[in-house]
Amino acid sequence: MINFEYARASDVADAIRRKAADPAAKFIAGGTNLLDLMKDDVERPPRLIDISRLPLTSVEQTAGGGVLIGALVPNSDLAYHPLIQRRYPLLSSAILAGASQQLRNMASTGGNLMQRTRCAYFYDVATPCNKREPDSGCSAIEGINRGHAILGTSTSCIATHPSDMCVALAALDANVHVAGPKGGRVMPLTDFHRLPGDTPQTDSNLGPEEIITGVELPSPGFAQNYSYLKIRDRLSYAFALVSVAAALELDGDTIKDARLALGGVAHKPWRDKAAESALRGAGADEAAFGRAAELLLHGARAHKHNAFKIKLAHRAIVRTLTQAAMATPQSQSIKKIR
Amino acid sequence: MGASGDASTIPAPPRMTVKLTVNGIPTALHVAPWTTLLDALRDHLDLTGTKKGCDHGQCGACTVLVDGRRINSCLTLAVMKDGASVTTIEGLEKDGVLHPLQQAFIDHDAFQCGYCTSGQICSAVGLISEGKARTADEIRELMSGNLCRCGAYPNIVAAIQQAMKHS
Numbered sequence: 001m002i003n004f005e006y007a008r009a010s011d012v013a014d015a016i017r018r019k020a021a022d023p024a025a026k027f028i029a030g031g032t033n034l035l036d037l038m039k040d041d042v043e044r045p046p047r048l049i050d051i052s053r054l055p056l057t058s059v060e061q062t063a064g065g066g067v068l069i070g071a072l073v074p075n076s077d078l079a080y081h082p083l084i085q086r087r088y089p090l091l092s093s094a095i096l097a098g099a100s101q102q103l104r105n106m107a108s109t110g111g112n113l114m115q116r117t118r119c120a121y122f123y124d125v126a127t128p129c130n131k132r133e134p135d136s137g138c139s140a141i142e143g144i145n146r147g148h149a150i151l152g153t154s155t156s157c158i159a160t161h162p163s164d165m166c167v168a169l170a171a172l173d174a175n176v177h178v179a180g181p182k183g184g185r186v187m188p189l190t191d192f193h194r195l196p197g198d199t200p201q202t203d204s205n206l207g208p209e210e211i212i213t214g215v216e217l218p219s220p221g222f223a224q225n226y227s228y229l230k231i232r233d234r235l236s237y238a239f240a241l242v243s244v245a246a247a248l249e250l251d252g253d254t255i256k257d258a259r260l261a262l263g264g265v266a267h268k269p270w271r272d273k274a275a276e277s278a279l280r281g282a283g284a285d286e287a288a289f290g291r292a293a294e295l296l297l298h299g300a301r302a303h304k305h306n307a308f309k310i311k312l313a314h315r316a317i318v319r320t321l322t323q324a325a326m327a328t329p330q331s332q333s334i335k336k337i338r
Numbered sequence: 339m340g341a342s343g344d345a346s347t348i349p350a351p352p353r354m355t356v357k358l359t360v361n362g363i364p365t366a367l368h369v370a371p372w373t374t375l376l377d378a379l380r381d382h383l384d385l386t387g388t389k390k391g392c393d394h395g396q397c398g399a400c401t402v403l404v405d406g407r408r409i410n411s412c413l414t415l416a417v418m419k420d421g422a423s424v425t426t427i428e429g430l431e432k433d434g435v436l437h438p439l440q441q442a443f444i445d446h447d448a449f450q451c452g453y454c455t456s457g458q459i460c461s462a463v464g465l466i467s468e469g470k471a472r473t474a475d476e477i478r479e480l481m482s483g484n485l486c487r488c489g490a491y492p493n494i495v496a497a498i499q500q501a502m503k504h505s
Contacts, residue, residue, distance in 0.1 A: 005351045006371035006417050032413045035374070036394050048371070050418055080470065100483020101468070102461065103395060105407045106414065236482035333479040 001038045008050040012179055012213060018049045020181055020209045027051045027211060029072055029108040032099075033115040041125050042116075042132055052108075056213055059083055065219035068177070071110030071212045075165065076101060078109060087221040089329065090247055093228040094168035096332040100237050110212035113166060113176065113192060116203060117159035117267075118239055119148065130156045131200040138200075146305035147241065150313070151266040151297070157200030158303060161193055161268050162239050168228060170269035171245040171261040174217050180210035189215070193268030200267070222247030222259065227323035227330050230263070231316055235335045240264030242313045244320035248284065255279045255288070260296055260321070265313055272296050284325040286318060293317035356420045360385065361429025369416050376400045378416035379426060387427035387456045391485075398484035401457035401464075402426050408464025410483075427456035430463065438504050439463060442497035450488035458484045462498045466505050474499065 009015035009027075019025055025047035028034055037043040056070035059081050067083055078084055079095035099107065107115075121127045121139035128137035140148050140158050148158040166189065174189040193204050206212065225248040232238040243263035249256045258279035262270040275295035282288035293314045300310045319337065323330055328338060353368040360383060367382050376393075379385045379402070391399030393412045400412040403425040430437035439459050442448070449455045461484045471477045477495050486494065 035413050101480050102408050102410045102483045106409050333476045
């Protein structure tokens with residue numbers, strides 16, 4: 001870790017001013033990812049702007065019937081918040097599938113969106129990585145790529161976004177509230193993260209002088225028929241090989257509305273409206289779920305070690321949709337997959 | 339390093355004053371901004387019960403309670419915790435009597451080498467006060483941030499169950 005200066009922002013406007021004054025500075029909130037990256041010299045900010053004390057810690061109902069989550073609400077508080085548990089249990093479940101309780105106590109809502117890939121080559125400064133050092137090359141494409149992306153990859157980068165929370169937020173049509181020198185704006189979470197293309201160093205569409213202030217959930221919470229299923233190498237405290245967020249609105253056995261998002265397979269939470277359209281109006285059965293899986297995985301492309309992910313994702317999608325349809329969501333403490 | 343004038347060449351910023359209440363005792367520290375809470379506890383306050391395992395938030399050996407919540411002290415800066423109350427393993431016993439979790443770990447032989455134990459116990463104190471774990475499955479899941487390379491997990495779960503009965 002290099003030497004750096006530290007300052008505490010007094011309010012959101014002050015945070016934005018400080019960032020504009022030093023574009024190389026970084027905001028720090030929970031610190032769980034940034035300090036880890038700084039210890040490995042992947043991130044080398046000359047200045048940290050501590051935003052952890054800004055008043056962005058509430059979870060409130062909005063006039064439109066949704067919920068606005070402050071950017072600094074810790075992951076654990078959000079997962080256990082009564083409003084989230086009751087109305088958006090898919091989000092609670094996804095959060096509790098990620099990290100450990102200590103980390104969830106520290107990590108913020110906004111920071112979860114901003115966390116960087118856990119690609120081992122990104123972390124290893126001795127190896128080329130286009131995300132860490134633009135135009136240096138990608139070590140994963142010809143390297144050990146078992147955990148890497150199968151969708152939306154480029155010839156520059158095959159890293160995945162590591163978040164579980166964001167997969168649920170994508171499925172729930174969440175919007176991200178940001179503030180910058182020119183005022184505030186709102187963007188869909190599905191537009192917040194970007195695909196690597198030939199600029200994998202840029203993870204998101206957040207401007208360099210902008211700050212996340214909150215995440216808004218629209219009213220539909222799919223609290224009856226949902227499931228978050230995470231497949232990983234050990235039963236807890238590991239990143240996803242494949243994860244699935246599924247939410248259904250049923251009319252008897254017929255699907256009225258459907259949401260489906262994948263984690264662990266792309267540079268961003270992966271959603272495809274075609275897969276969800278195919279589910280709408282269909283019967284809630286394995287055939288329909290299989291067709292949706294095929295559509296969602298359309299264009300999936302494996303590298304040397306991760307071909308298994310395509311079939312795994314297909315099966316996980318069908319299983320998660322089945323759990324959602326049966327109103328038997330995956331437990332995050334009893335690990336047996338039913 | 340250095341010739342390009344990159345960030346590594348900036349002079350060391352002055353130390354900052356951080357006020358903490360550690361195990362009930364108010365303390366003022368003068369630390370560099372990059373001092374983690376873990377290093378502040380171990381190197382500045384000689385509270386070496388809190389262990390540095392991986393130093394990357396992957397093992398849980400550095401778990402302490404900050405304002406009553408369990409966190410990884412290796413992944414936070416001391417300057418960020420100015421004004422906070424910190425409880426470490428050294429602060430759990432009261433008047434020479436072990437904390438019920440400390441006693442339960444002894445009763446159940448819930449360790450071998452002991453390196454993860456202070457983190458396990460602080461984590462379990464947090465777990466019990468959170469009140470989210472009732473079953474063994476829930477204890478295992480909510481303790482998954484604390485690794486034990488000796489594999490004492492079954493006894494750790496039993497020790498926590500014993501302490502939960504008396505909490």
